Amino acid sequence: MSLSESDLKEEEEFKNKMQRLMLNDQKMTHLQLFGYEIGAQKMQALSDALKANQTLTHLEISRNQIEAEGMQVLSESLKGQPNHYQLGSFFKSN
Helix, strand or coil: CEECCCCCCCHHHHHHHHHHHHHHCCCCCEEEECCCCCCHHHHHHHHHHHHHCCCCCEEECCCCCCCHHHHHHHHHHHCCCCCCCEEECCCCCC
């Protein structure tokens, strides 16, 4: 599933989409989120959804300018997960 950057700009909308995608679609194995400017709040919503999901194995989060805080949130959510994630991203350099 791929979502365009215009689909999810608001924090609460992004959070709601993540909850629906991760909790209700147990057959989803790939998720692409390009260019959403994923800040700390959106990364927390994504991380919370990943904790609940048992089927996702590929997550593409390129073109999001994710900073260190966001990557820390993501890495914490993946600790102890049974899935082996393939993660694609370009990281923001300072």
